[in-house]
Amino acid sequence: QVTLKESGPTLIKPTQTLTLTCTFSGFSLTTDGVGVAWIRQPPGKDLEWLGNIYWDNDKRYTPSLESRVTITKDISKNEVVLTMTDMDPADTATYYCAHRCSSGRCFDYWGQGALVTVSA
């Protein structure tokens, strides 16, 4: 059974760096083809893909946020970590981590999401 769960701060101040952790089970990020994504949804807005990390440590980021976003993995802990610098109130959102489909073209398992509010 595949599960993912996001954890981290619920409130962060502008200009600070956000660190969110996705703890997963039911799969291994050392298996060929496996990938984990970070996706967010600001209140009242569309879902936005932030980036993927893959079994071979390849990474892909959305171009508009590439300078601010870093995704890393800790295989020993079954964790994927999202780091986003210089947070702004516009970054207030529910942040999800998700397991990439075997085809690579969708996400077949998601976490419940973590609401992060950016406010002074």
Added chain:
Amino acid sequence: EIVLTQSPGTLSLSPGERATLSCRASQTISSDFLAWYQLKPGQAPRLVIYHASTRPADIPDRFSGSGSGTDFTLTISRLEPEDFAVYICQLYGYSPLFTFGPGTTVVIK
């Protein structure tokens, strides 16, 4: 950048009725690259259709997907109470690598 639009924004139906949701791309896309998700507050999003028309094993057969080119449809043949939710289409393979539509909210009439 390819933009996805969804219509209607809100669909008001009764249980047992048929729901037809539209997702339109701003240019022709491969149907292999189109997926649909169900979102409910406080729950993990759920993949309901991938490759435009393929249903994951755990999704009931009242859900179906169709379409090609720029126009895609998610159909729920007979709405069950648990189907009232937001449905979002997603595109893979362009820039950015994954793009989501704004969603259609299916509400109980």
